[in-house]
Amino acid sequence: MSRAIFWVSTVLALLFLVVPLALVMPLAFNGSSFLTYPMEGFSLKWFEEVFTEGNWVRAFGNSLKVALGTTAVALVIGGLAATGLMLTGRWLQIVLTGLFVSPMIVPSIVIGVAFAYSFGRMGLSGSYAGLVLSHSILAAPLVFLSILTSLRGLDPDLDLAAASLGASRGQRFRHVTLPLAAPGFAAGALFAFTTSFDEVVVALFVASPDSLTLPVALFAGLRDRLQPTLVVVALLLSLISFAFLWLMARLQRLNAPQKP
Amino acid sequence: MSAATRKPGGGRLVALILLTVPLAVYAFLYLMPIGSVLSLSLDNGALGESLSHIRAADPADRDAQAAALIADMQAMEPGRQAEVARELNQEMSGFRTLFLKTARASDGIEPTLAGLVVADPRWGEEKYWQVIRQNAAPITWRHYQRATGLVVDDDGRITAGGDDIYLQIMGRTLVIAVQVTLVTLLISYPLAYAVANAPRRLAAFVLVAVLLSFWTSILVRTTAWVILLQTAGLVNTFLIWTGLVDEPVQLIFNRFGAIVAMTHVLLPFAIIPMMNVMRTIPKSQVDASRSLGAGPVESFLRVYFPQTLRGVGVGGGTVFILALGFYITPALTGGPKDQMLSFYIADFVKRALNWGMASALSVLLLAMVLALVALFGLVRWLSARQGGRA
Amino acid sequence: MAFIDIRTIDKFYGSFQALSEVSLSIPKGAFVTLLGPSGSGKTTLLKILAGFEGVSAGQILLDGRDITALKPEARNFGLVFQGYALFPHMSVFDNIAYPLKVRRKGRGEIAARVEAMLDLVQLRPFARRKPQELSGGQQQRVALARALVFQPDLLLLDEPMSALDKKLRVDLQDQLRDIHQRLGTTFINVTHDQEEAMHMSDRIAVMNLGRIEQYDMAHTLYRRPASRFVADFVGKSNIFAGTVEGGAFATEEFRMALPADGARPGAAELVIRPEDIRLGAAVAGDVVLAGSVAASTYSGDRALYSIALPGGRVMLTYGSARDGALEPGAPVQIAFDARDGILI
Ligand SMILES: Nc1ncnc2c1ncn2[C@@H]1O[C@H](COP(=O)(O)OP(=O)(O)O)[C@@H](O)[C@H]1O
Ligand SMILES: [Mg+2]
Numbered sequence: 001m002s003r004a005i006f007w008v009s010t011v012l013a014l015l016f017l018v019v020p021l022a023l024v025m026p027l028a029f030n031g032s033s034f035l036t037y038p039m040e041g042f043s044l045k046w047f048e049e050v051f052t053e054g055n056w057v058r059a060f061g062n063s064l065k066v067a068l069g070t071t072a073v074a075l076v077i078g079g080l081a082a083t084g085l086m087l088t089g090r091w092l093q094i095v096l097t098g099l100f101v102s103p104m105i106v107p108s109i110v111i112g113v114a115f116a117y118s119f120g121r122m123g124l125s126g127s128y129a130g131l132v133l134s135h136s137i138l139a140a141p142l143v144f145l146s147i148l149t150s151l152r153g154l155d156p157d158l159d160l161a162a163a164s165l166g167a168s169r170g171q172r173f174r175h176v177t178l179p180l181a182a183p184g185f186a187a188g189a190l191f192a193f194t195t196s197f198d199e200v201v202v203a204l205f206v207a208s209p210d211s212l213t214l215p216v217a218l219f220a221g222l223r224d225r226l227q228p229t230l231v232v233v234a235l236l237l238s239l240i241s242f243a244f245l246w247l248m249a250r251l252q253r254l255n256a257p258q259k260p
Numbered sequence: 261m262s263a264a265t266r267k268p269g270g271g272r273l274v275a276l277i278l279l280t281v282p283l284a285v286y287a288f289l290y291l292m293p294i295g296s297v298l299s300l301s302l303d304n305g306a307l308g309e310s311l312s313h314i315r316a317a318d319p320a321d322r323d324a325q326a327a328a329l330i331a332d333m334q335a336m337e338p339g340r341q342a343e344v345a346r347e348l349n350q351e352m353s354g355f356r357t358l359f360l361k362t363a364r365a366s367d368g369i370e371p372t373l374a375g376l377v378v379a380d381p382r383w384g385e386e387k388y389w390q391v392i393r394q395n396a397a398p399i400t401w402r403h404y405q406r407a408t409g410l411v412v413d414d415d416g417r418i419t420a421g422g423d424d425i426y427l428q429i430m431g432r433t434l435v436i437a438v439q440v441t442l443v444t445l446l447i448s449y450p451l452a453y454a455v456a457n458a459p460r461r462l463a464a465f466v467l468v469a470v471l472l473s474f475w476t477s478i479l480v481r482t483t484a485w486v487i488l489l490q491t492a493g494l495v496n497t498f499l500i501w502t503g504l505v506d507e508p509v510q511l512i513f514n515r516f517g518a519i520v521a522m523t524h525v526l527l528p529f530a531i532i533p534m535m536n537v538m539r540t541i542p543k544s545q546v547d548a549s550r551s552l553g554a555g556p557v558e559s560f561l562r563v564y565f566p567q568t569l570r571g572v573g574v575g576g577g578t579v580f581i582l583a584l585g586f587y588i589t590p591a592l593t594g595g596p597k598d599q600m601l602s603f604y605i606a607d608f609v610k611r612a613l614n615w616g617m618a619s620a621l622s623v624l625l626l627a628m629v630l631a632l633v634a635l636f637g638l639v640r641w642l643s644a645r646q647g648g649r650a
Numbered sequence: 651m652a653f654i655d656i657r658t659i660d661k662f663y664g665s666f667q668a669l670s671e672v673s674l675s676i677p678k679g680a681f682v683t684l685l686g687p688s689g690s691g692k693t694t695l696l697k698i699l700a701g702f703e704g705v706s707a708g709q710i711l712l713d714g715r716d717i718t719a720l721k722p723e724a725r726n727f728g729l730v731f732q733g734y735a736l737f738p739h740m741s742v743f744d745n746i747a748y749p750l751k752v753r754r755k756g757r758g759e760i761a762a763r764v765e766a767m768l769d770l771v772q773l774r775p776f777a778r779r780k781p782q783e784l785s786g787g788q789q790q791r792v793a794l795a796r797a798l799v800f801q802p803d804l805l806l807l808d809e810p811m812s813a814l815d816k817k818l819r820v821d822l823q824d825q826l827r828d829i830h831q832r833l834g835t836t837f838i839n840v841t842h843d844q845e846e847a848m849h850m851s852d853r854i855a856v857m858n859l860g861r862i863e864q865y866d867m868a869h870t871l872y873r874r875p876a877s878r879f880v881a882d883f884v885g886k887s888n889i890f891a892g893t894v895e896g897g898a899f900a901t902e903e904f905r906m907a908l909p910a911d912g913a914r915p916g917a918a919e920l921v922i923r924p925e926d927i928r929l930g931a932a933v934a935g936d937v938v939l940a941g942s943v944a945a946s947t948y949s950g951d952r953a954l955y956s957i958a959l960p961g962g963r964v965m966l967t968y969g970s971a972r973d974g975a976l977e978p979g980a981p982v983q984i985a986f987d988a989r990d991g992i993l994i
Contacts, residue, residue, distance in 0.1 A: 002556040009450035010458065010466070016447060017527060018469050021476065023494055024484040035487050036497045077282045084278030087271035100282070103290060105633055107585020109602040110622045113609055114293035117300060117619075137290050140282070160702055161735035163722040165749035166800065169274065175748070179739045198477030201587050205609065215479050222486055222592055231487065234480040245475040 021238070028231040035226055046228040056233065059217040062128075063197055066213055069132035070139050070196035071189050077136060078143025078188055083173075086151050097148075101141040111138065112205035119206060126208025134206050135196040142195060143188035150184025151177070183251050190251075194244050198237070294626075301403050301619035306343040308398035310336055315396040325389065327371035333363040350614065351391045351402060358382055403620035426604070426621065430628075433600040436515075436590070437583040440522045444579050445572060447523065448530035452571070455531070456538035470535075474528035482589045485521040486512065489593070518594035525589050526582060530575035537571030570643075577636045581629055601625050652711075653678035653836055654699075654804065659708030661694055661860075668694045669860045672708070676853075681830050681837045683847040686857030687883065692840045693732075695857075696806050699838065701725050712803065728797030728805040728835075732812060734789050736781035742792050743768075743777040749800040767795040770829060787818045794826070798833065807839040811846060823849050844884050848872075856880050872923075878994060881921045886954075888927075888965045890920045899993065902961055906937045906988040913993050921992040927967035929955070932985035939984050941965070946975040957984055 023037075031041030050056045081100050085093055103111065115134045116125070124130035154177065162172040200215040207216055214233065221230045313328035313335075336344065341363045349356035362369070362379055369379045376383040383389075395402065405411055409424030454466045473481070488494045489512035496508040511517055541564065549559035587602040594600075601621055608618035652675030661669035669691045676682050684692045697703040699710065701722035710718050717725060737745050746767055750760045768774040771791035781789055790810055797805055810826075811819045827850050830837050841847055847854050848868045855865040856879075864876040875881035878889060892901035894913045899906055899920055932938045944958040953971040956964045967984060969976065976982065 002560070006450070006453070010454045010462075013447045013451045014454075014466060014469060016524065017451065017473055020484040020488055020524060021473075021481065024487050027487070034492070035490070036492060036494050077285050080278050081282035084275045084282070087275035087278070096279070099286060105581060105629060106294070107587075107602065107625055107629060109585055109587045109605050110294070110297065110626050113605060113618050113622050114297045116609060117615060118293035118296050121296075133289055137286075140285075155733070155735065157731050157733060157735035158737060160700075160722070161729065161731055162737075162748070163702075164700055164725075164727060164729040165752065165796065166723050166726070167748070167752045168723055169271075171752050175752075176737060194475065194477075198479065200479050204606070215477065218479055218483065219588060219592070222483060226487060226490060230483060234483045237480050238476045241475040241477060241480075242472065245471055 024231060025235050025238070027228060028235045030228055033228055035228060035231065046232045050229050050232045050236075053229075055212075055217065056214075056229070059212050059214045062207075062211055063214040065128065066131045066135060066211075067193045067196040069128070070135040071192040073132060073136040074139035074143045074192040074195075075185065075189055077140045078145075078192075079147055079185060081140070081144050082147035082151055083177075085148065100144045103137050104141045108138070108199075108201035112202045115202060116205035125206070126211055128211055130206050131203060131211055131213070132196075134202050135199055136192075138199060138202065139192035139195040142191035146188040146191060147181065147184045150181040150187075154180050183254060186251050187248060190244050190248055194241060197240065297619045297622050300615050301623050302399050302401070303616065304395060304398055304400040304402075305347060305616065306340060307347050307395045308400065310340055310344050311392065311396035314392060319393060322373045323371075325393075326373040326376050326383075329376070329392065330366050330369055330371045333366040336363070348391060348395065351395065352387070354382075355388070355391065358388065400616075403616040404624075406617065407620045407624060429599075429601055429604060430624065432598075433584060433625075434628075436518065436522075436598065436600060437580050439519055440526060440583045441576050441580045443519060443523045444526050444530045445576050448527055448534055448575060449568075449572070451527075452531045452534035452538055452568075452575075455535045456541070457543065467535075470528050470531050474532065478525050479588060481525050482521055482592050485517070485524065486592055489517050489520070512593055513595040515594070515598045518590045518598040521593040522583060522586060522589050526579045529578045529582060533574040533578065534568065534571035537574075538568055541567050573636075573639070577632070581632055584629055584632070585625060652676060653680075653713060654838075655709075655711040655714075656695075656699075657709045657711065659695075659698065659710070660706045661691075661698065661703065662706045667860055669698075672860075672862055674855055674862065674865060676836060676838065679834045679836055681827070681839070681850060681852045683839045683841060683851035683854045684857055685841060685844060685847040685854050685884075687842055690857040691860040692842075692857055693808055694860075696729075696808050696838070696840055699804070700727055700729050700806055726800070726803050728800070728802035730790070730793045730797050730805070730807040730810045732808045732810070734781075734793040736789060736792055736796070738781055741778050741780055742773060742784070745781065745792055746796045746799050748796065753800060763799055764795075767799045770798075770832075771795045771825075786814050787822060790814065790822065791825075794829070798829075798835065802835065805835050805837045807837065809840055809842070811841070811843070819846070820849075826850060848884075856883060858883070873992070875921065875992065875994060878919055878921075881919075881992065881994060886924050886966050888922045888924065890922070892918060892920060894918045894993070899991070903939060903959055903963065904937050906991070909989050909991040909993055919994050921994060922965075922986055922990065923992075924954070924966040924968050926986050926990040927965065928985045929967055929969040930983060932983065933987065936985040936987055939965075941982060941984060943976045943978050943980045943982060945978060948975045955982075957982060 024035075026039065027035050028046060029042050029044065030039045030046075031043040032039075034040075078100075081096070085096050085100075088096065111134070115130070119125045119127075119130045119134070124133070158176050158180070159172055162176045167175065198215060199213075200219050203213050203216045204219065207213060212220075214237065218230060218233050218237070221227070221233075311329075311332050313331040314325060317324045317328035319325070333341065341360060345356040345359040345363070348359055358380055362376065362383070365379055369375050373383070394400075406423070407426045409427050410418050410420055451466055451470065455463050455470065457463070458466065490496075491508045491510070491512075493511075495511055496505075499505045499509065500507070545563055545567075546556075546559050549563040550556065554562065584600075585602055586600060587606060590598060590600050591603055591606075602625065605618050605621045605625070608614045608621065654674075654676040656672060656674040656676075659669055659672045660667065672691075672695060674682075684695060686692050694703065698705055701717075701720060701724075705718060708718075709716055737748065740748065743764055746764045747760050750763060755763075764777075765774070768777055771794060773788060773791055773795070776784060776788060781792060784792065790813075794807075794810070807826075811822060814822065823846060826837075826839075830850075839847075839850065851868065853865065853867055854871055856863045856871065858879050864871060864880045866874075866876075871880060871884050875884060881887050881889060890901045890903070892899055894908065894915050894917075896915075897908055899908055899913075899918065901920070928936070939959055941957040941959045943955055944964055945956040947954045948971055951971070952968050953975040955967050955969055955976065957967060958964050965984065
């Protein structure tokens with residue numbers, strides 16, 4: 001009896017989790033423009049359409065640029081915040097951690113309104129810089145947390161050992177802390193990139209038609225008219241996510257043997 | 261290493277230098293924009309700056325107020341007149357024409373109440389003056405009044421006399437968030453359990469499915485549901501093909517669609533904390549309970565389940581807080597009656613260009629979220645104090 | 651003049667006093683051990699010497715120079731950590747070369763000195779391995795080599811043997827003493843293992859509750875403990891509480907002549923080491939007591955007996971065990987020479 005409950009509930013939940021994407025994604029290869037089964041032959045024409053249409057290509061380029069910019073900025077903010085935090089006292093650490101991770105709990109719509117208004121006044125509306133900066137605020141907490149986690153995981157004796165061997169603070173950071181915390185920095189970079197690459201809400205408020213990102217274009221497309229090109233874009237977006245997940249798993253495996 | 265340990269070489273100064281950049285970025289690009297939303301929700305905009313004579317006039321002296329209004333109108337540029345008229349119109353419809361008509365003719369109007377009534381008889385009605393008086397300050401509560409349906413009358417008493425549409429929306433937001441949280445927890449529990457306890461292959465498969473889902477963007481997963489649930493979509497095709505229904509069922513743009521899609525999108529946020537807690541529970545505990553004579557169901561309910569509640573709490577709390585502020589998924593899969601607070605915030609910014617209302621609703625949403633986070637923090641703190649580290 | 655002079659150091663963590671009035675002077679080239687139970691403040695004192703912790707009061711002088719406020723990296727002291735703290739991303743060679751690299755030594759010099767150290771600790775074949783690929787004893791030797799390669803003025807060792815098994819520990823103790831003699835560097839070792847302390851050190855500082863109870867050579871410590879704590883902690887002992895009066899020491903069980911002159915009348919304690927007790931055979935003038943075997947621990951070469959006296963007190967003594975240990979309950983006679991007693 002209890003086994004039956006376990007199996008039935010697991011299988012049903014698993015189907016709910018997996019089937020929607022598994023069913024929809026193949027429609028990107030559908031021969032007709034109907035988004036349903038049975039598929040009418042296999043075709044790459046919707047891919048061709050996406051790759052040749054200026055709007056999608058431009059949106060993809062924008063997303064890439066913004067995500068790379070965000071990765072760089074968030075890495076600097078989160079990295080400095082985490083390394084600086086490690087040197088402060090206990091109470092300051094609690095307060096600063098709260099501040100640095102707080103953008104994670106503020107609803108994106110509120111952040112979107114805040115940026116849309118503030119950037120309007122600063123003259124950053126619709127600019128590349130505005131998008132990068134707003135995404136950096138969303139991504140910085142993730143970078144901060146993953147770097148902080150790996151810094152906290154380091155054996156504090158290693159830093160003391162390096163000091164006793166004559167290494168200055170800068171040397172210790174470069175020779176000991178940085179190489180050992182590198183997986184944390186890399187994970188932070190991956191988080192930052194995907195956060196920006198997938199972000200819709202804030203981009204809706206901050207982007208202009210020229211700086212439209214891929215998710216914003218997809219969102220607009222979904223509100224406009226359903227067509228197979230949207231499935232193609234969704235498929236491409238998920239493939240990129242999967243690639244990042246794979247990289248992340250590799251990183252964790254790399255990281256594993258170093259921590260006993 | 262505890263905080264009492266001296267960091268080699270005295271770290272305070274270095275910490276300060278390192279933290280300067282992130283603190284400055286957070287202050288200018290995060291705290292200040294959020295703060296500006298707060299001040300925007302109280303800002304009276306053009307009205308606060310342009311009605312200075314009214315503000316100075318004696319509220320009991322009708323003629324003095326009439327003179328002050330005319331003086332204010334004469335001091336405004338035409339553009340400013342239009343802006344003030346628009347903002348007054350948001351308070352009471354019909355005010356725009358009244359204000360603009362009077363303002364254009366203001367040079368020829370005698371500066372008394374009687375003079376104004378000659379220009380337009382509506383000035384004889386007290387309600388217009390009430391709106392003008394209430395909006396003559398640099399700070400206004402009118403956005404919050406409109407958002408909550410509470411009204412402050414001339415005597416400063418707060419009454420629940422206004423339109424409570426936004427209160428209803430807030431209530432609806434909470435209800436949807438609760439519905440989504442419950443369904444999510446129900447579906448997450450067996451999956452988290454499977455990751456922690458199923459045979460290796462199945463556990464690994466479920467874990468990969470959860471992680472793939474987690475990393476796939478919310479928009480992509482919402483897209484899948486839009487395509488599945490549309491009238492000519494896969495689900496309807498399937499239902500008709502099996503003969504269960506004769507014509508397509510409305511599955512999207514209603515509460516059903518919104519909750520199904522939101523649940524799917526939020527599943528990983530519940531599964532991951534639950535599975536992390538379940539993984540720490542030794543399998544031998546249930547075996548021990550069985551060996552002591554309890555049946556499998558009883559062992560589960562008495563030994564296993566209580567220990568997973570912490571994970572359920574964290575997962576449920578995360579899902580609830582995320583659901584409260586959700587925008588794109590309900591916007592794409594819900595109907596007009598299923599839109600949450602965030603939809604109206606976006607609408608005020610994008611369509612009505614009413615920053616005041618957008619800000620006031622944003623502040624209320626943020627306040628709800630912060631109150632919940634504080635509540636969860638309190639609960640966790642209390643339970644940690646009660647049960648040691650359990 | 652002392653090489654290292656520790657002058658009345660106090661250390662507070664909040665209101666908790668971890669060290670009180672610790673003073674120690676260590677001659678150049680000595681091998682000194684800080685011995686004490688867990689929590690007695692050994693690591694705290696070592697961290698203060700290394701510069702990782704500040705003092706609340708007091709001074710540390712090195713060759714007459716005040717180094718109390720010097721940064722750890724400027725002290726030029728080697729330190730072997732309890733968990734070794736080897737850098738996991740560097741090979742054995744790079745770990746040992748690290749202090750030379752940060753001192754900007756030339757490539758040739760680094761290679762020569764690292765190889766000399768590898769020979770000293772007999773790890774030359776393992777130079778290219780990562781620390782995780784070595785056994786515990788090998789890791790400890792890498793840590794030692796790394797802490798010695800830059801010719802530190804002082805080598806500090808924090809329980810360097812505690813993670814190793816007993817047999818290996820004794821081997822490494824010999825090696826460590828050998829290295830100390832060859833290099834002539836001043837060593838300060840920390841341990842809670844009295845055998846290790848006795849085996850390796852010239853001088854031992856016994857610590858208890860943040861204080862130094864006694865600082866002496868091993869033999870003096872054992873034969874002339876300055877306090878009950880030292881007598882109890884260093885070696886096995888039988889301790890009698892009693893009084894000194896009229897040139898004699900009296901307890902419930904016996905009365906005997908004072909072992910040494912100059913004891914002041916009043917309450918005192920007498921320490922008798924188990925090996926000073928004769929089992930069965932008494933010599934003229936001995937204090938003789940009757941009892942029965944309460945328990946015995948057989949260890950091959952001999953047996954350790956707990957002898958219960960009629961008053962209920964239990965005494966420890968060794969006996970030959972060539973024909974097997976005595977059975978519990980067997981009546982025995984024990985005796986000792988009053989002059990072997992230690993009055994404290
Ligand atoms: N950073 C610290 N903060 C507070 N108390 C400490 C700290 N470090 C050590 N102590 C306390 O000081 C005492 C001595 O500790 P320690 O020097 O580590 O002892 P030992 O090395 O002899 O075992 C212990 O009671 C310990 O709890
Ligand atoms: Mg210690």
